[in-house]
Amino acid sequence: MPTLMLLCSAVWPCAAAPEAGAAVAVDADWILQKLARPAPVRTAFVELRGSAMLKAPLRIEGEYQRPDQDTLVRAVRSPYVETTTLRNGEATIVRAGKAPRKFALSRVPELAGLQASFGALLSGDRALLEKHYRLTPQGTHQQWTLVLAPLDAQMKSSVRDITLYGRGAELRCIETRPLKGDLQRTLLAGAANEAGKAGSGKASSADALAGLCRAGVAR
Amino acid sequence: MLSARSRIALALLWLAVLALAAWAITQRLQLSGDLRKFMPAAETPAQKLLIDELGEGPGSRLLLMSISGADAPTIAAQSQALRSALAARPEFALVANGGDASLDAIPKRLRPYRYLLSDTFDARPLDEALLREELDARVQDLGSPAASLIEPLLSADPTLETLKLAERWQPANAPQRLHEVWFDRAGDKALLVAQTRAAGFDPTGQQAAVDAIHSDFAKIAAGTRSELVLTGPGAFSVEIGGRTAAEAQWIGMVDTLGLILLLGIAYRSWKMPILGALPLATAGLAGLGAVALLFDGVHGITVAFGFTLIGVVQDYPIHLFSHQRPGMSPWTNARSLWPTLATGVASTCIAYVTFLFSGVDGLKQLAVFTIVGLGAAAISTRFVLPALIDPAPRDFADSRVLAKMWRGIARLPRPKGSLAMLALVALGIVAFAPGPFWQNDLSKLTPVPADALAQDAVLRDELGAPDVRYVLTLEGKTEDQALQASERLRPALDRLVATRALTGYDLASRYLPSAQVQRARQQALPARDRLQAMLGTVLEDSPFNADAFDPFVADIEAAKRAPALFQADLQGTPLAASVAGLLLPGSDHVTALVSLSGLQDPAAVAKVAAANGARLLDLKEASESLVAAYRGRVLAALAIAALLLTATVWIALRQPRRVLRVLLPMALTTLLILAVLRGLGIELNLFHLVALILAAGLGLDYALFFDHAGDDRADQLRTLHALIVCSLMTLLVFSLLAWSSIPVLRAIGSTVAIGVFANFVLALLVSRQPVQEASDVVA
Numbered sequence: 001m002p003t004l005m006l007l008c009s010a011v012w013p014c015a016a017a018p019e020a021g022a023a024v025a026v027d028a029d030w031i032l033q034k035l036a037r038p039a040p041v042r043t044a045f046v047e048l049r050g051s052a053m054l055k056a057p058l059r060i061e062g063e064y065q066r067p068d069q070d071t072l073v074r075a076v077r078s079p080y081v082e083t084t085t086l087r088n089g090e091a092t093i094v095r096a097g098k099a100p101r102k103f104a105l106s107r108v109p110e111l112a113g114l115q116a117s118f119g120a121l122l123s124g125d126r127a128l129l130e131k132h133y134r135l136t137p138q139g140t141h142q143q144w145t146l147v148l149a150p151l152d153a154q155m156k157s158s159v160r161d162i163t164l165y166g167r168g169a170e171l172r173c174i175e176t177r178p179l180k181g182d183l184q185r186t187l188l189a190g191a192a193n194e195a196g197k198a199g200s201g202k203a204s205s206a207d208a209l210a211g212l213c214r215a216g217v218a219r
Numbered sequence: 220m221l222s223a224r225s226r227i228a229l230a231l232l233w234l235a236v237l238a239l240a241a242w243a244i245t246q247r248l249q250l251s252g253d254l255r256k257f258m259p260a261a262e263t264p265a266q267k268l269l270i271d272e273l274g275e276g277p278g279s280r281l282l283l284m285s286i287s288g289a290d291a292p293t294i295a296a297q298s299q300a301l302r303s304a305l306a307a308r309p310e311f312a313l314v315a316n317g318g319d320a321s322l323d324a325i326p327k328r329l330r331p332y333r334y335l336l337s338d339t340f341d342a343r344p345l346d347e348a349l350l351r352e353e354l355d356a357r358v359q360d361l362g363s364p365a366a367s368l369i370e371p372l373l374s375a376d377p378t379l380e381t382l383k384l385a386e387r388w389q390p391a392n393a394p395q396r397l398h399e400v401w402f403d404r405a406g407d408k409a410l411l412v413a414q415t416r417a418a419g420f421d422p423t424g425q426q427a428a429v430d431a432i433h434s435d436f437a438k439i440a441a442g443t444r445s446e447l448v449l450t451g452p453g454a455f456s457v458e459i460g461g462r463t464a465a466e467a468q469w470i471g472m473v474d475t476l477g478l479i480l481l482l483g484i485a486y487r488s489w490k491m492p493i494l495g496a497l498p499l500a501t502a503g504l505a506g507l508g509a510v511a512l513l514f515d516g517v518h519g520i521t522v523a524f525g526f527t528l529i530g531v532v533q534d535y536p537i538h539l540f541s542h543q544r545p546g547m548s549p550w551t552n553a554r555s556l557w558p559t560l561a562t563g564v565a566s567t568c569i570a571y572v573t574f575l576f577s578g579v580d581g582l583k584q585l586a587v588f589t590i591v592g593l594g595a596a597a598i599s600t601r602f603v604l605p606a607l608i609d610p611a612p613r614d615f616a617d618s619r620v621l622a623k624m625w626r627g628i629a630r631l632p633r634p635k636g637s638l639a640m641l642a643l644v645a646l647g648i649v650a651f652a653p654g655p656f657w658q659n660d661l662s663k664l665t666p667v668p669a670d671a672l673a674q675d676a677v678l679r680d681e682l683g684a685p686d687v688r689y690v691l692t693l694e695g696k697t698e699d700q701a702l703q704a705s706e707r708l709r710p711a712l713d714r715l716v717a718t719r720a721l722t723g724y725d726l727a728s729r730y731l732p733s734a735q736v737q738r739a740r741q742q743a744l745p746a747r748d749r750l751q752a753m754l755g756t757v758l759e760d761s762p763f764n765a766d767a768f769d770p771f772v773a774d775i776e777a778a779k780r781a782p783a784l785f786q787a788d789l790q791g792t793p794l795a796a797s798v799a800g801l802l803l804p805g806s807d808h809v810t811a812l813v814s815l816s817g818l819q820d821p822a823a824v825a826k827v828a829a830a831n832g833a834r835l836l837d838l839k840e841a842s843e844s845l846v847a848a849y850r851g852r853v854l855a856a857l858a859i860a861a862l863l864l865t866a867t868v869w870i871a872l873r874q875p876r877r878v879l880r881v882l883l884p885m886a887l888t889t890l891l892i893l894a895v896l897r898g899l900g901i902e903l904n905l906f907h908l909v910a911l912i913l914a915a916g917l918g919l920d921y922a923l924f925f926d927h928a929g930d931d932r933a934d935q936l937r938t939l940h941a942l943i944v945c946s947l948m949t950l951l952v953f954s955l956l957a958w959s960s961i962p963v964l965r966a967i968g969s970t971v972a973i974g975v976f977a978n979f980v981l982a983l984l985v986s987r988q989p990v991q992e993a994s995d996v997v998a
Contacts, residue, residue, distance in 0.1 A: 049362050051370060053767040060362045080359050089292040089398055091364055095356075103365060104295070104399035158367075178367075 026144040028135045034169040036124035046195040050182030173213035265841035279419030282451040283678040287408040295398035298409035304435040310428040312796040313414040317401030331777035333380040335737040375770035403681045425453035450675035455667045495536045498596040506592030525588035532596035534945040541941030544614035549605035559927035563920045564597040566867035570860035577852045615940040616933035645894035658902035659843035685814035693811040701811040702733035722817025727801040734783035884981035885918035906966040914974025921982035946979040
C-alpha cells in the first residue's frame with residue numbers, strides 16, 4: 001500500500017486551481033516544488049482495490065488527512081468505517097467495536113522505502129527522494145506524470161513502479177504497479193470528487209476510474 | 220654421573236615427553252562443566268528433577284538482551300537484524316524479540332492443525348453467523364493498508380487462526396510491542412531473549428553464545444550509537460569465568476616471576492626453577508591422563524581441585540636440592556630422602572583412597588587424579604630428577620645466615636601447655652563464632668557484580684522472564700496425561716495471576732493441547748458438506764468469489780481427519796524448543812513444567828499447586844541440599860582418611876612420640892585455620908575444604924622432613940633451608956590468591972596461606988628434634 005505514504009505530500013485543500021501557463025515541458029523539481037505543502041490539510045480519495053478473490057474490485061471512499069507534519073490519517077467512510085493512522089513508523093487501524101490493531105510500516109517493504117522518502121517529498125527534497133527512486137517526469141505543467149521506480153532491492157521485489165498523475169499543482173491520482181497482482185489506484189482531490197459525483201454505479205467501473213486517473217478529465 | 224651436556228639433554232627429553240603426553244591427553248580429554256557429575260546421587264524429588272531431568276532451572280539457558288541508545292525505529296530494526304542473525308546460528312535454540320508473529324513459525328505440514336491448537340471455536344462454534352462476521356472483517360482487511368500482509372493467508376484461513384496462534388505462541392507475559400518488536404515500558408529499549416542450546420552450566424557453550432551475540436551486534440550496530448546490554452545466568456558465568464581467568468593469569472605471572480626469583484636466590488642457579496617445575500608438570504599430566512583413561516569425561520572441578528591438591532609436589536624437588544651437598548651423589552641424596560618422602564606420599568594417597576568409595580563420580584576422579592599425580596611426582600623426583608641435578612657447589616648447612624637463624628630457633632622454648640591453650644581457644648572460636656558454619660549457596664562462589672544484577676532484574680521484569688529459582692511440576696504416566704494435568708491446572712494458575720501471586724506462567728499445553736482437547740475440537744468442526752453449504756450461503760451476497768475459500772474447506776477437512784498432534788510431531792519446528800523445555804519425558808513418566816514469572820508469593824503458589832496435584836520446586840534449595848550432601852560425603856571420607864593417615868604414619872615411624880610430633884602440627888594447623896576463618900565470619904565452602912586438605916598435606920611433609928633430619932645439626936640446617944624455600948614458595952602463590960576478588964580463589968588462597976604459615980612455625984617448634992649438645996660445640 002505504498003500509495004499511502006506518498007499521500008503525505010499530496011494531501012492539500014481540495015480543488016487547487018490548475019496552473020495557468022503555456023505548455024511547458026515539466027521537470028521533477030517543478031513538480032516537487034508544487035507538491036510540497038504544510039500541514040494541516042485534507043483531501044477526499046477514491047481507491048480501487050482489486051484481488052483475485054473478489055468478484056469486483058473494492059471501491060473505497062474516504063478522506064486523507066494530514067493533521068500535522070508527521071501524521072497521516074486515512075479515514076474510510078464507505079463501504080465501511082475505518083480509521084488508519086500512520087505515525088512514527090507505525091500504522092494503527094481502528095474499526096467500530098474492535099480493539100485498535102498496530103503493525104510496523106517496516107513489515108511492508110514498499111512502505112518502509114516510502115517512509116524514508118516521506119520527508120523528502122514533504123520538503124520537496126529531490127536529492128533525498130532520488131536515493132530511493134529513479135524519477136521520470138513527463139508531460140506539461142497542465143498535465144504531467146512522475147514515475148518513481150524503486151532503487152532499494154527489497155522494495156524492488158514487491159513494487160515495479162509508482163506513477164503520480166497531476167494537473168498543475170494538483171496531484172490527482174497515484175497508481176502502484178506491484179510485481180505480482182493487480183494495479184492499485186488511488187484517486188485524489190479533483191479526480192476523487194469527480195469519481196464521487198459519478199456515484200458508485202456502472203459509471204464508476206474500473207475503466208471509468210482509470211480514465212479519470214490518467215486523463216484527468218471526467219467523461 | 221652424567222655429563223652436564225647429557226643432563227640438559229635428558230631434561231629436554233623429559234620436557235618433550237611431557238609435551239607429547241599433554242598433546243595426547245588433550246586429544247582424549249573431554250572437559251565437562253556438568254555440575255551433576257560432581258554431585259552425589261539425587262534423593263529428594265526436587266533433587267531428582269534438578270539432576271536427572273532438568274539439569275537446571277528453566278530460566279538458566281536464557282540470555283536477556285536490550286538495545287538502546289538510538290531512536291526507536293533504528294533499534295527496532297537492529298533488534299530484527301540481531302534476531303535473524305542469531306536465529307541462523309547453531310548456538311541458539313530460540314531467539315525471540317517480539318517480531319515474527321508471522322507464518323514462518325508454523326511449518327506448512329502442520330498448518331491444518333491450527334484448528335486443533337487454537338481455542339477460537341471452543342467458546343463459539345464455526346457456524347454461519349461467525350463466518351459471515353469474519354468475512355466482513357476480511358473485506359475491510361483487503362481495503363486496508365495491511366492488505367498485502369493478509370491477502371496471501373486469506374483463502375485458506377479466513378478466520379486468521381494462523382495469526383492468532385503466532386501471537387499466542389509469543390512468550391507468556393511478553394512486553395509491549397513497538398515497531399513490531401518488544402520494547403520496555405518506557406519505549407526506549409528494544410528487548411530480546413535467546414535460549415542457548417548449551418546448558419546453563421556449560422561454560423564453553425555459554426561463552427560461544429555470548430561471543431556470537433556480541434560479534435553479531437557489533438556488525439549490526441556499526442556506525443550507530445546503539446548499545447547492547449546482555450544479562451542472564453550464562454552471561455554472568457562467562458563474565459566471571461573471564462574475570463577469574465584474567466586474575467588467575469595475572470596472579471600466575473607474578474607467581475612465576477616470584478618463584479624464579481626465589482629459587483634463583485635460594486640455589487643461585489637458573490636451572491632450578493625449570494627442574495623444580497618438572498615433577499609438578501609430570502604430576503598434573505599423569506593425573507589428567509589417568510582420569511581421561513578411566514572416566515568418560517573429566518569434570519572441570521576435578522581439574523581445578525586436583526591441581527590445587529597436587530600443589531604439594533612442588534616441594535619434592537626442593538627437598539632434593541636443599542639436601543644436595545658437595546661430595547654427595549644426587550642418587551644417594553634421593554635414596555636417603557626417599558623413606559620420608561614416600562611416607563608423606565603414601566599416607567596422603569591412602570587417605571585419598573577413601574574418596575574412591577564416596578559414591579560420587581567427581582570425588583572418584585579427584586582421588587584418581589591426586590593419587591596418580593602425587594605418585595608420579597614422587598617417583599620422578601626419586602628416579603629421574605637426580606640424573607639432572609648438577610653437582611652441588613656448596614652445602615647449605617654451611618650458610619652463615621641459616622646458622623644464625625637456626626641458633627635463634629634453637630633457643631626458643633618448646634611449647635607444651637601453650638599449645639594446649641591455643642588449641643582450646645581455637646576450638647572455642649570454631650564452636651562459638653556466630654554465623655552459619657557452611658556456605659551452601661553455589662552462586663555465592665561466583666558473585667555477580669551488583670550493577671549487572673540490577674540490569675538483569677530490570678530486563679527480567681520487563682521481559683517477564685521465568686523465575687530461575689522456582690518451578691512448578693506436574694507428572695503423568697504419559698505425555699498426554701501430563702498435558703491434561705497442565706490443562707486442569709490452568710484455571711488455578713489464572714486465579715494466582717489475578718491475585719498477583721504471579722505475573723505470568725508458561726506451560727507446554729499452551730502450545731500443545733492434550734489429545735483429548737484436540738479430539739474434542741475435531742469433533743466440533745463442521746463436516747465438508749456442511750461447511751460448503753454454509754460458505755455458499757454466506758458468499759452469495761459477499762464481495763468474495765464463490766470459490767475463494769476452497770483451500771479453507773480442504774484445511775478444515777484435513778484437520779478433522781488428522782491424528783492428534785504429539786510432542787514428537789513438532790520436531791524441527793520452532794515450537795519444538797518451547798515445548799521441549801516444558802515437557803520432559805522420563806523413563807517411566809513424563810514431567811510437565813510450569814515456569815513462573817514475577818513470583819511474589821511462593822507459599823501461596825505452593826499451596827495452590829499442592830491442591831491441584833502439582834508441586835512447587837525450589838531449585839535453589841535442591842542444589843543447596845545437594846551441596847550439603849556432597850560435603851557430608853567429603854567429610855565422612857576425610858574422617859576415615861585421617862584415621863588411615865595416622866595409621867600409615869604410625870607404621871612408618873613406629874614410635875608414639877615421633878608420630879605425635881609429626882601429626883600434631885598438622886592437626887593444630889587445621890584447627891587454627893578454621894578458627895581464623897570462623898573468627899573473621901567467613902562461611903566455609905567446598906573450596907575451603909579442599910584447601911584444608913592441601914594445607915594438611917603440606918604440614919605432614921614439613922613435619923616428616925623435620926623429623927627425618929633427626930638430631931643432626933647439619934641435616935636440620937639443610938631441612939630448614941628446604942622448608943623455608945618450600946613454605947615461602949607456597950606462601951607466595953597462595954597469599955596472592957588470597958587477595959583475589961574471586962571468592963573461589965580467595966577461599967583457596969587464604970586457607971592455604973594461613974595453613975602454610977602455621978604448619979611451618981609449628982613443625983619448627985614441635986617436630987624438630989632437640990640437637991645433640993656436641994654439635995653445638997662444633998658450631
